Amino acid sequence: MQSFEYANPATLKEAFAALGSSWEDAAVLAGGTDLLSIMKDYVQSPKRVVNIKGIKELGGISRKGGSMRIGATTTLDELTSNAAIRSSYPGLVQAAMGVTSPQLRNMGTVAGDLCQRPRCWYFRRGFGLLAKGPNGEALVPTGENKFHAIFSNGPAYFVSASTLGPALVALGASVTIASASGNRSVSVEKFFVAPTGDGQREIDLKPNEIVTEILIPVPATKNATYEVRQRELVDWPLSAASVALRMNGNTVTSASIALGHVAPTIWRATQAEKMLVGKTITAETADAAGEAAVANATPLSGNKYKVQLTKVAVKRALLAAAGIKA
Amino acid sequence: MPEYKWPPMNKRKIMGQRLSRLDGPVKSAGRAKYPSDLNPQGLLQAAMLTAPYAHAKIKSIDTAAAKALPGVTAIRLFDKVAPGFEVQWAGQELALVSATSEEVARDAIRAIKIDWEILPHVVKDENLAKVGTRAKAAGEKVTGDPDKAYGEADVKLDSEYGIPVITHCCLEPHGQVIAWKGGDQIDYWPSTQAVSTVAGQLASLIGVPAGNINVTCDYMGGGFGSKFPPDPWGAESARLSKESGGRPVKFFLDRATELTIAGIRPSHFAKIKIGAKKDGTITSWMSDSWSSGGAGGGPATPIPYVFANIPNARINHASVSLNSGPQRAWRAPNHPQASFLTCSALTDLAAKLSMDPLALFMKNANLTLREATYTDQLKKAAELIDWKNKYHAPGEGKGSIRRGVGIGVATWGGGGHASKCKVILHPDGTVEVELGSQDLGTGNRTCISMVAAESLGLPMSAIKVKIGKNSYPASGPSGGSTTIGGVSTSTRKASLNALEKLFEKVAPALGTTADQLEAVDSRIQVKGNPNKAMSWKQAAQKMGPSPIEEMGENVPAQAAREGLNTLGAAGVQMAEVEVDTETGIVKMRKMVAVQDCGLVVNPKTAESQVFGACIMSICSALYEERVIDQVTGRVLNPDMEFYKLAGLPDIGEIVVHMDIQEVHDKRGVIGLGEPCAIGGTAAIANAVFNALGVRVPMVPVTADRVLNALGNKRYA
Numbered sequence A: 001m002q003s004f005e006y007a008n009p010a011t012l013k014e015a016f017a018a019l020g021s022s023w024e025d026a027a028v029l030a031g032g033t034d035l036l037s038i039m040k041d042y043v044q045s046p047k048r049v050v051n052i053k054g055i056k057e058l059g060g061i062s063r064k065g066g067s068m069r070i071g072a073t074t075t076l077d078e079l080t081s082n083a084a085i086r087s088s089y090p091g092l093v094q095a096a097m098g099v100t101s102p103q104l105r106n107m108g109t110v111a112g113d114l115c116q117r118p119r120c121w122y123f124r125r126g127f128g129l130l131a132k133g134p135n136g137e138a139l140v141p142t143g144e145n146k147f148h149a150i151f152s153n154g155p156a157y158f159v160s161a162s163t164l165g166p167a168l169v170a171l172g173a174s175v176t177i178a179s180a181s182g183n184r185s186v187s188v189e190k191f192f193v194a195p196t197g198d199g200q201r202e203i204d205l206k207p208n209e210i211v212t213e214i215l216i217p218v219p220a221t222k223n224a225t226y227e228v229r230q231r232e233l234v235d236w237p238l239s240a241a242s243v244a245l246r247m248n249g250n251t252v253t254s255a256s257i258a259l260g261h262v263a264p265t266i267w268r269a270t271q272a273e274k275m276l277v278g279k280t281i282t283a284e285t286a287d288a289a290g291e292a293a294v295a296n297a298t299p300l301s302g303n304k305y306k307v308q309l310t311k312v313a314v315k316r317a318l319l320a321a322a323g324i325k326a
Numbered sequence B: 001m002p003e004y005k006w007p008p009m010n011k012r013k014i015m016g017q018r019l020s021r022l023d024g025p026v027k028s029a030g031r032a033k034y035p036s037d038l039n040p041q042g043l044l045q046a047a048m049l050t051a052p053y054a055h056a057k058i059k060s061i062d063t064a065a066a067k068a069l070p071g072v073t074a075i076r077l078f079d080k081v082a083p084g085f086e087v088q089w090a091g092q093e094l095a096l097v098s099a100t101s102e103e104v105a106r107d108a109i110r111a112i113k114i115d116w117e118i119l120p121h122v123v124k125d126e127n128l129a130k131v132g133t134r135a136k137a138a139g140e141k142v143t144g145d146p147d148k149a150y151g152e153a154d155v156k157l158d159s160e161y162g163i164p165v166i167t168h169c170c171l172e173p174h175g176q177v178i179a180w181k182g183g184d185q186i187d188y189w190p191s192t193q194a195v196s197t198v199a200g201q202l203a204s205l206i207g208v209p210a211g212n213i214n215v216t217c218d219y220m221g222g223g224f225g226s227k228f229p230p231d232p233w234g235a236e237s238a239r240l241s242k243e244s245g246g247r248p249v250k251f252f253l254d255r256a257t258e259l260t261i262a263g264i265r266p267s268h269f270a271k272i273k274i275g276a277k278k279d280g281t282i283t284s285w286m287s288d289s290w291s292s293g294g295a296g297g298g299p300a301t302p303i304p305y306v307f308a309n310i311p312n313a314r315i316n317h318a319s320v321s322l323n324s325g326p327q328r329a330w331r332a333p334n335h336p337q338a339s340f341l342t343c344s345a346l347t348d349l350a351a352k353l354s355m356d357p358l359a360l361f362m363k364n365a366n367l368t369l370r371e372a373t374y375t376d377q378l379k380k381a382a383e384l385i386d387w388k389n390k391y392h393a394p395g396e397g398k399g400s401i402r403r404g405v406g407i408g409v410a411t412w413g414g415g416g417h418a419s420k421c422k423v424i425l426h427p428d429g430t431v432e433v434e435l436g437s438q439d440l441g442t443g444n445r446t447c448i449s450m451v452a453a454e455s456l457g458l459p460m461s462a463i464k465v466k467i468g469k470n471s472y473p474a475s476g477p478s479g480g481s482t483t484i485g486g487v488s489t490s491t492r493k494a495s496l497n498a499l500e501k502l503f504e505k506v507a508p509a510l511g512t513t514a515d516q517l518e519a520v521d522s523r524i525q526v527k528g529n530p531n532k533a534m535s536w537k538q539a540a541q542k543m544g545p546s547p548i549e550e551m552g553e554n555v556p557a558q559a560a561r562e563g564l565n566t567l568g569a570a571g572v573q574m575a576e577v578e579v580d581t582e583t584g585i586v587k588m589r590k591m592v593a594v595q596d597c598g599l600v601v602n603p604k605t606a607e608s609q610v611f612g613a614c615i616m617s618i619c620s621a622l623y624e625e626r627v628i629d630q631v632t633g634r635v636l637n638p639d640m641e642f643y644k645l646a647g648l649p650d651i652g653e654i655v656v657h658m659d660i661q662e663v664h665d666k667r668g669v670i671g672l673g674e675p676c677a678i679g680g681t682a683a684i685a686n687a688v689f690n691a692l693g694v695r696v697p698m699v700p701v702t703a704d705r706v707l708n709a710l711g712n713k714r715y716a
């Protein structure tokens, strides 16, 4: 990797001073599980690396008003061992446990999970986020796309890598983003954006900003996450669904269904959400919701199978949330 | 001359015991120094520039900026790399730079400027029709009258299967530390499978006398057939060292380069037709196969595999050259692929016959070279996997999760390689055993110690085994499963030769002649008479001041006569899988491996070999595949993330049955590394077929392939 300066701020203020106005100037370092490998591959070569793990206020899990606050540098391991999180947000814990490597859960942070770069193999080999060939042609639609998006009309075909993303979107969470000029709040759903041109990023974050916390509304829901993975050993989901249901007795009053690893963003299955309102979760309604979730899929040459996987993920997540054995 | 033959099975004291490997503790404590762990004084680091295109011509090359970087000590271009040179695959070696740190070396290779003219490439071979002139017919072999026999067959199978390129994926990548010192003396620490031959090869590449090159490789982290030669980067690292004033240079491939150019297992594809009688007797075979191992084309596909004596057969093969990294021997070259192609076709034939494939394999065991052995092994494996209860008609079952069982078979040679061993008995009673051999992690060191201890009547703790240096007597490279046969024979002979000399020295004191003595339990005694004995230590003192040094040699041509080692290993593996038919995800439940390999020196390390081989089979059956991009010609998954290997939770239960019996034992020692790495892939693919009733024609059997094969078929 390219040599770089290292900053180790103790406060947010110092951190802002160390960040720059372009992505080439500086990068935030949290657990480093993604940043270091992407720097070693020269996909990103920041001049300065700013370690935020020394900033105390970025850690911790606590109640904050009507929300549960998860500090940005909370590790996946801290998240999954927190009793309050475990009891209210099993869907989030299931998602984090899906990172089946204890080493990664020990080092990886919650904000790092949301901010990690896509794993698209063209991007990681240096062909850019929009993966273009020598003549500027899009490589993904006719290339090796079995792990790529089934909900996208281009020009971005990568899938969002974040495993926590779908769970947080389903739970209606938001992120707080801070910079020298103040704080702003963005829903996790809107935090993910599909780039449309070269040089754009896949998240709503500027080079001089830091994600400080994640806020999850407290009124609890029945929630669950189901991920389809090829291997048990640490592996990226082929498709994932997180659901959060508000119930009146056995009747669904509202549903949120968020899909991961199927689009450049976290994909809301709005049709499926609507059709579940007023229904009871059964094998049949869950199956129909799965069907509705993928109705508008536009798979590529090599990933039609992901449509089926997504349908099954939605069905199984719904059944799990409702406590029904598949 | 001593009687070299092995002591009878029931008389052995050390050989045949389940012993843990001697180097287990240092390895698990992290104290074992692999070549890539070595950092001698004054070390320089090297980095390699490789081609970014699969087929392209160099228009110009400029290393000035790289040379000018502070810390760079030398730059070498690889052989022929100059304007006009055409690279034939992405990842091909271009330049090697040494520098005071790895960072500087990496910066330097990025500072080398090359202008390219991009040329058309071919990198895909699944579809023979699309490779054009890259396919070369490799000739036709005909036995009997295949067309007539197929025409007259009661049942006909006509099917197609494929197994893609996989890589060796050595955990310790290829590379070395090397120092070219004054007087052309070279210290060379390669990660190698060939301690005794690699110096000679390096010598001819760099033009120094072979005797000036000191090779040391105490431990190495996996080769699987890909680590015999010094490699071009070994030679250039040596030259970098010379040009840097003799400072040692360390160069190991990075993970991406390791998976791109340091060896692949060729792909094999085949269209297969089989004709059979109603009772399952196979009467004809016709196959059109093709394979690719990179720019040099692909090897022949040895099919029909194991069931080789089908009376009517036509075999056609095409070799396909691709713009991709070159093949190297991969644990049983071409056998796992041939086993997969053949056993898949036989299993599908059984389905057409409405026959249990186990019955079909048994029925046709006469088409193999070892009918009795395969019949026995099929029975034993069936018992271990509970075939009787687990097998069902293909696709039969309830629910969306389906289980199935399948079979794969194997054959291999494995006779001992040429090997020399020196046994040194010191007057102080200590013993050294020296061989220019290597331990790839197989337990070779441990087995040598066991053979020496058994032969000298001493405990293993009394023996110092010295391997891993070319200054020791030459022993063959570890390839073709030839090591154990070679080293056990040479060690046995050297031990007994040394013992004979010792007997001559002590016989007078015991009032007898040398031929009346034996070495038992750390004593030298008159045969069968513990009362006329002296301790090993007392005996050693009779030597006088000079140690006894005796050689022993395995000469492959004499092996059959001596009977210490032989060749010919058969194996049967069976697998049980579970398939989630909604997601296409396959999980291993169980795998059984029945393996004959003659006299087993150490059942524990032997079983470890088989466990490892089963895991490799699971990897290639379910996960492993090199993915190359059509447009850019680049390998897209040269990493451990999308080049997937099985982890502990993915392997299920593995049961190994070493077929240890007097009849096999009498044959002598046979190599094991490869035969056990053959049948597993076929067994798993066939288990998936049994679970689904639908053939997934390509491995690895990933979710996409399963769901594509199922089409609209639903299971409930």
Ligand SMILES: Cc1cc2nc3c(=O)[nH]c(=O)nc-3n(C[C@H](O)[C@H](O)[C@H](O)COP(=O)(O)OP(=O)(O)OC[C@H]3O[C@@H](n4cnc5c(N)ncnc54)[C@H](O)[C@@H]3O)c2cc1C
Pocket (backbone or CB within 6 Å): A027, A028, A029, A030, A031, A032, A033, A034, A035, A036, A052, A072, A073, A076, A098, A099, A100, A104, A107, A108, A109, A110, A111, A112, A113, A114, A115, A116, A117, A161, A162, A163, A164, A205, A209, A210, A211, A212, A234, A235, A236, A237, B641
């Ligand atoms: C082999 C492997 C398998 C993996 N499998 C999975 C998986 O299945 N699912 C999954 O979701 N993840 C997976 N990961 C990724 C890993 O879990 C996440 O990358 C991890 O949570 C990232 O956290 P980190 O703290 O290490 O991030 P870092 O590597 O430190 O940072 C990642 C990115 O986020 C930015 N960043 C980090 N924190 C902040 C912040 N507070 N504000 C602004 N920017 C920030 C960094 O600048 C960088 O660009 C895997 C990683 C590896 C290596």
Ligand code: SF4
Pocket (backbone or CB within 6 Å): A103
């Ligand atoms: S393979 Fe295991 S031990 Fe080795 S670096 Fe990775 S996590 Fe650590």
